[in-house]
Structure formats: structure tokens, C-alpha cells
Amino acid sequence: MTTNSSASNFASCHSDAAGPLAASGAPVVALVGAPNVGKSTLFNSLTGARRQVGNWPGTTVEVGRARWSVPLRERTAVPDLAGAGSWDEPGSEVALLDLPGAYSLDAISPDEQFTRTLLMPPDEADRPDLIVVVADASRLARSLYLVSQVRESEGRVVVALTMSDVAARREIEVDVEELHRRLGAPVVRVDPRHGIGDADLARAVAQSLGRPPLPARPRPDLAGDELASADERFAWIQDAIDAATVSPQAEPRTWSDRIDRWVTAPWLGPIIFLAVMWVVFQLTTTAAAPLQDGLDALFSGPVSTAAVAVLSAIGLGGSWVESFVVDGLIAGVGMLLTFVPLMAIMFALLALLEDSGYMARAAVVTDRTMRMIGLPGRAFLPLIVGFGCNVPAISATRVLPDSRHRILTALLVPFTSCSARLAVYVMLAATFFPNSAGNVVFAMYMISILFVVVVGLALKKTLWRTMGRDPLLLDLPAYQPPHLRILGIVTWGRLKGFLRTASGIIVATVAAVWLLQSIPVGGQGSFADVPVSDSAYAAAAQTVTPVFAPAGFGNWEAVGALAVGFVAKEAVISSWSQTYAVEEPSELDAPGALGDAVREDFAQSSGGHTTAAVWAFMIFLLAYTPCVATLATQWREIGRKWTLFGVGVQLSVAWVAAVAVFQVGRLLS
């Protein structure tokens, strides 16, 4: 750089400038640095905040500019003036430009592109006379990349070292002289918040302006290898940091680091994850049980009685309307609503784990386990989301770059046990295993994970043998105390979704089930006055019932509920409740009567091996197609062929597993 730019060159670019940038012919100094290194604070400190801010002509990039007084005349004290700047007037001020924050000259944003163009224009005559790179002493590696790039061209460079106080708190000592030697450019320690070092920086700038430009730092010929070129810069930075800084032997360990050492450990991490989830399910089932019983008594008692009284009062007593309201809506939707406390507790606990930062660690643990068994690393996220709901989980497979990974993961998501299935587990666990309901629910989630693993491995071994690994790195947030407001918002948001389901698709399903249960088949009864065992609903269910006899739940009541469960898993409970309400309405006045009726049917269909049959039923429920919304989402994401293939896999796996569980259980019992 033999010909220097001047303030008049740069000022001419500022058509919107409020006045001259600096005295005509004054040297131009550009202030650059990565974002958040204190560049603008330094700019204000140096110039007294007398900045003019405006968009650079032809761009939307905002550039600050101001006059900066520096002892330019002192430069004559420098003995070697060969090649020194030849600006018009060696006055006492320079034009200082505050360029947009840029980590690197390899621009990936308009701001960085602008900074690159201004610092490295095609015509060397347009370059600033001097570049001040602002570097954060507490994070030198991040700051020095720009220095390394700027030093690859001939030019005057001064490094302003900020954040020394932060570095000192982190016990990082920077030897400024050694850093000067390593970087090949003057280094000045500044503290712009307190105005410390401003004069030193001004002096260093003046002296540099009085000297010839620094020669470009030598680099090996890397033949256009982009990675090798960047790596050479990093090695240069590492050498400079090693030589010029003294850091604590070990990185300061935060509380998060200490906890993570245990929580994300390869073997202990999964155990802690399982223990945490066990506690979640125990708390959920234990705390919700009394509330659930209360709501059950409310709907089957006073609410049903009041509805009958009101309908009788308006002349609809004993009509099909009463049947629909009491046996349909109140029995079906009311039963579902008894699960609101359970869902609320479960959602609150999961939100607590998420907001505290633990769930991110669980993702690490899960991911590691998935890698061990050869599944794509990034697939863990959709699968974890699937435990809330399969629909957004399948949409989340879009994060996977490989189409085979997307298809495989979308096929596995239905095996993750969504919260809709939780309500059915809880009902059955409370009915058949009242003393260990939490353990049973926990076991169902473990079986869900087992299904994902086994089916994933089976598909990978048969369909996608060449599937590659996909490395993944997770930037874990620090642990934080949960925010009650966020917990409340998240819990209510999800609960609202549950209530919306209950008031929307479940009401429609309840109406459809009631209609089918009201249509007589075989000449017995009349519309809305027919035993459910003689209805179209029972007739349709009975055609499929023999298929499930080997699994121990070959009774039409259970099979009918499973069929309705194709619409949504919550509908399993509502349709079950409707079936028994119509069948034996008087007995359902007492809380827990639904459970008694279900228990009796399972005992009959399993030949007395009730426990094995219930486990088989729950496992079938876990593995077969989750709901129509999931199917629709799969259809959209992976196409009809794979969706139908997935349904086939789910039904096959569900049936085989259910039969195996019942048959083995029957032998053992």
C-alpha cells in the first residue's frame, strides 16, 4: 500500500453525512472486530461519542464515523519514515470508521461482506490507512482470526486488546509484548469503559501511520485448500496464544459442568435418565389418583344425574337424546376428562425437566445410546418429541439431511409412546396393578424404547444396510432454576391441546361410536334402544375379534376400543366407557365400575390369565398405528408407499409382540 486513502475519499462516499468526516486529507482508520468485543464502546471512548451514524451509500449497512484526535505529529519522531503515509496534511486528527462487527473476512452476512469490501477493496488505493482490530483478551481465539486474515495483506495494523478485566477474573494473563511479537503488529491494552489506554492507542496509531506498512505474514502454499488454509490460521493463533498467555491449567468448571460430568456419563447417564423418568411416572400416577377418582365420581354421579333430570324436565327423558348425552357424551368425554389432573402433572414435570436444562442432557444420553446401536445420531430429537406427540415428531424428521434417515425415523416415531397412550396405560395399570401403577407405566415407556431400537435395527439390517453415520454435537445450555411462569405456560398450552382434542375429535368419535352402538343388528331392539352386544358396533368388532384370541384379549369390547383407537388413542377410553355405560348403566354409578367391567372381560377372554392378557393388550396398544393425524403426517412427509408399509409394520409388530407376551405369560402364570 503505497498510496494512502484520505478522509476526503471516504467522506465523499457519505452523501448523507451531516458534515465533513475529518479534515480533508486526514488519514482514515478503520475500527473492526468480532461482535461484542467492545468495539463501539471503544469508538465512543476515542471520539467522545461525537459520531455520525448512517447507512453507507448504496447499502443498508450502518457505519459510525467521527474525528479522532491522535498525536500525528509525533510520528516524525519515528526515525524510519521510508514508505510512510503521504496524506495531505499531517494534522492532529484522523477519520475513524466504526465498521460492522465481523468475526472473519470470509463473509457470510451483508455486514461482513461490507467490512471485507471496505478493508480489502480491489483497488489497494481505496484501503484505509490503518486498521485497528479490537480483540477480546478473555476470548482471544475468537478475536484473533480476523487479525490473522488482516495480516495476510500488507498494511498497517494495530490490535486493541479489550476485556482485560474479564480475562483477569478468569485468571488469564496476556503478555502484550509477546503477543505483539507473535502477531507482528502493535498490541495496546485498552479499557474503553473507563477511558484507559485511549492515549496509548492513539500513540500507537500515530506511530504506525508514520511507519511503512507491515509486510504480509508469510504463509505456506496451500494450493486452494480451504480447510487447510483456515487450519493454518488457527495454528498461527494457537501458537500466539500459547506463547503470549498464561491460563489456568484446567478450564474453570461451572456447576453445570460438574453436574454434566455425572449426568451425561456414558453408563451413569442412562441410569440417571431412567431414574428421573421413573420418578416422573411415580409422581404422576400417585399424585393424580385421588383427583382422578374425584372427577370420576363427579361425572358418573352428580353430572349424569343432573343431565338425566334436566332432560326429563324438558320431556326428553328416556329418549335417544338422553342416551346420547348420558351414555355417549358424559360417559365418553367425561371419562377422558378425568385424566386432566394426570396430564397436568405429567406435563408440568416434563416442562420442569425441559426448562431446567435436564432434557437437553437426556438428549445427549439418548443420542449416545442410539449411536451404539447404529441408528442415525440426529434421529433422537424427533423420537424424543414423539413421546409427547407423534405428529410434530414426524414433521421434525425434516431436520435429517438424508432421505433414508428421514424415512426410517418417520417409521420409528409411531413406536414412541405418545401422551395420549399414557391415559390408557394409567387406566389399565390402576385397574389391574393398583399397587404398582407407576412401575407399569414406566415399564411401558421402556418397552416403547425397546420397540424403537429393535424395529430400527431390523429395518436398518434389511432395508438400508449402507446407511452412514451422521455425527452430531450438542451445545448444552447451562442448568437454570425453572421459571414458574414458563412452566405454567407450557403446561397449560399442552393441557389446552388435550382439552381441545377431548372437545373436538373425541366428541365426534363418541358420536360415531354412539351411533354404531345404537343401530340394532339381527332384529333385536330398536334405534338407541338396543343392547350394545347386538349393535352394529359389536357386530363389526366381533368380525375382527378372533384375530386377537391368541393374544388373550379376544373380546369384542377390547377389540372395538382398539379399532376406535385408530382415530385417536384417547378414544380408546371414551369408547370403552360408552360400551360399558350402555351395557350396564346402573353399575356404572359407582366409581371404578368401568375398571371392574374391563377386568371381568379380560379374565374371560384370557381363560383366567388376566395379567398376561392385559400386558399383551397394552403392548398392542403401544405398537399399533397411533392415530389418523399421524398417518396423514407420515403420508405428507414420506409418501403413501412408506406410510402403508409403516402401518403394516406397526400392526405386525404389535400383533406378534402381543401374542408372544400373552403366550409366554400364560405359560409362566
Next chain:
Amino acid sequence: MSAGPLRVVLEAVQAGSLTSNEIHRSTGLSMDMIRTSLDQLVRMGYLSAEAMATACPPSGCGSCGSASAQTGTCSTGPVLLGLSLTRRAS
């Protein structure tokens, strides 16, 4: 030429390190250098970065109790920065 910090970090990710702490333990590089290297690898396209959430979105999807609009991510809960390898070093 021996591998510099950038290549060392890339190799650690390829070898299966899951967090910055793991890279720190396996390479001995400072966390500042590791984070800077990861950012650089993302900028160069060797890794892709994506903010991810573990939580379901808070509005319902009409088919399931806890679900929502089909976005797959949401703004609540801790956000993970997922970095995945997008191209291999020669």
C-alpha cells in the same frame, strides 16, 4: 503439516464427541478455541448448525393431547445447538 486446532476439532466431532466438554477432554484445547473452531467449521459448511428444542409446541394439533401445529420445534425449553457433519475433509 500437522493438524491445527480446526482439523483436530473436526476430527473429534467425526470420532463421536457429543459436547464441547468432550472435545475439550479428548483434545486438551481451550473451550474458547473449541467454540471458535466449531463456529468456523459451521461458517465453512463442514458442519451445519440448527437450533433444536426438546419441547412440543404449546398449541394443540387436534389429534393428540400434548401436540400442536406441525412444526416439530418450539421456542420454549432449552434449545440445543445441533451440529452435524455436512461434508468431509479431504
